[in-house]
Amino acid sequence: MITIAHYISSSSRPVVVDANSVVTLPAFLADERERGTSTSASNSGTTTVSILSRQLSEAATRAETRAGGKSADLLDPITGDNYFASKSQHDIEIPTTQNPELLVRARQATGFVNGSDSNPFKNLSRDQLHLIAHDEGGSFTINERRAAWETMQPAELLDDSSPKPLSINGRDIMISRLFGNSEPPVALAPATFHNITQNRNEFLSSDDRALIADMYAYAQAEGADLHYVDQLVMSLSTFRYYSDGRQLSGNNGYNAEGYRVTYDVKPADTVIAAGILNGSALASTRIDQDFLRYILSSDHRAFSNVGGIPFLERMVKKFSDEGANQPPLGSEFATYKKVRYEDHIVQTTYKHIRLPPSKVLAGKVDGVWTLTELGKSEGYTLDKLTGRLSKPTAPTEAPSLLTPAPSTSKRTFLDALRETPDQPATRWIWPGHLFKLMKNYKP
Structure with missing residues (x-):
């Protein structure tokens, strides 16, 4: 779990790192160096350092090294057109680590800048956010830096001038x-x-x-x-x-x-x-x-x-x-x-519900599929093994005008079977067609 105390800015003062060394850092960087080297004692006497605290300490060191440089240039990759031009790459960037805390935080930052997750840095001070946004050392992903930068901006500025990611x-x-x-x-x-x-x-x-x-x-x-x-x-x-x-x-x-x-x-x-x-x-x-x-x-x-x-x-x-x-x-x-x-x-066949014999197209006689008189008169052919119906159609000339679509409010399943190619605007999809489509569907 990532834990870090609220940052309290102080003036530039010596910070005791250990019993034998004293360093002096500029203004807001001093506290981050101190926090990065602070420890929390466990019951066994061993010590651990917060991951985020250590990253902030490293960022503070890099900031001290470039003190006096143009920090505005460091924001170019995370603001304006430069950021959105490579947005798809930023959204798939993950830290080069197997640490689950860092992986989760990077994903959360991507969700935050895309409007679908909470802010991973919502409890940090402005100075800490400044360190993250300006850090080019690779400790933070582009979207983490962007999340920190957005957190520093006034809400009305983001609403008025920032593109919607x-x-x-x-x-x-x-x-x-x-x-x-x-x-x-x-x-x-x-x-x-x-x-x-x-x-x-x-x-x-x-x-x-x-x-x-x-x-x-x-x-x-x-x-x-x-x-x-x-x-x-x-x-x-x-x-x-x-x-x-x-x-x-x-x-x-x-x-x-x-x-x-x-x-x-x-x-x-x-x-x-x-x-x-x-x-x-x-x-x-x-x-x-x-x-x-x-x-x-x-x-x-x-x-x-x-x-x-x-x-x-x-x-x-x-x-x-x-x-x-x-x-x-x-x-x-x-x-x-x-x-x-x-x-x-789930397919259900209702043996107690059946069309009148005069409307049936095919049936089994002594275990063999055969066409009824209606099926023959309608021009259907039949696979005697499977009972599958088909209806060959003669080639038609390409229409010069669109054929008006017939009313569908009273059309029956048999109407769909009788449909001919000159009625394109009402292409009925019935179960046999759909099963074939689903069998062949490859996302």
């Missing part, structure tokens, strides 16, 4: 991970054949992007794997691309034999989803409430955010009016685990 750093991460080199303008829905190959992330709104940038910055400062944010972004961008979900069907429907089939998350995730939708943070969260209600509804949550509901819950709360009271992200988010849909999804 959270948004700047987060936006750089967002652009790099979602767009590559530069951020494109917001693309407009609906999904059509003309934009089917377009990057889905381009359909994220300006508010979406600002929030996602802050999520990346927060996750990085917390030491979380950024793939958790990537997964949430994938769900949100898909929601935007398909006209806020209006072009997508639900996960539940009927299988080839006409039986009712539903897909849902495991019971533990069901409880979390209900907690999000009924929790107090929902009213103030920056995450689109319509998106949350869509992605957590029983008809969509199984495939919309597979395995990501616990992280979603943390983001909903963190970016709400309750954010200041949230605990740090736990170690469970430190390493992203590859999604296996079998681990998160």
Whole structure:
């Protein structure tokens, strides 16, 4: 544990280091030298020196050596454009040590300058903060020096003139991970054949992007794997691309034999989803409430955010009016685990709920899959071993105008199966497609 007493400045006076030596230091440096060589006795008579006290003593020695030099130049790496130009490198800098106290403090300082953690130097005096901010000897990381410098600044100065590190750093991460080199303008829905190959992330709104940038910055400062944010972004961008979900069907429907089939998350995730939708943070969260209600509804949550509901819950709360009271992200988010849909999804077939025989496309006769008359008339083909249906479609000419999207309010699962390529704006994703997507998904 790092402990250090409040600094009390004094005039320049001899400081007794031991019984045989006396040194004289200038003004505020004297106390730091004294504190760095002071000891605390244990019951056994052994002595220890506070890590921070020792670092401050070394910084005081270096400050004494450069006395009379231009100390303002020492602030160049931690202020203004010089600092933000290399912000991503500063945020991943760690001390060259295995000491857990120093590693924790460096991470805390990075979180503080990014707005997501407490100040590791909040109890230090201005003179001690001055030593840390101006020390170029390598005892402190750039973000530790920045944290000390920010602590010395009047609050109104930081609010008025300093860039917001959270948004700047987060936006750089967002652009790099979602767009590559530069951020494109917001693309407009609906999904059509003309934009089917377009990057889905381009359909994220300006508010979406600002929030996602802050999520990346927060996750990085917390030491979380950024793939958790990537997964949430994938769900949100898909929601935007398909006209806020209006072009997508639900996960539940009927299988080839006409039986009712539903897909849902495991019971533990069901409880979390209900907690999000009924929790107090929902009213103030920056995450689109319509998106949350869509992605957590029983008809969509199984495939919309597979395995990501616990992280979603943390983001909903963190970016709400309750954010200041949230605990740090736990170690469970430190390493992203590859999604296996079998681990998160429950499939239920209801043998007592079935389409009328006239609506069934295929069935088993003497253990062999066969097409019904309806299936044959609709042009379906059938894998007799697996029962998998497919429907070949003839090539069509590229449309010169967008085909209007049909109304989705009364469309059924069978309507989705009958859909042809000249209806691009209502691309229905049904369970068979989704299982194939999840099996092939590689984050």
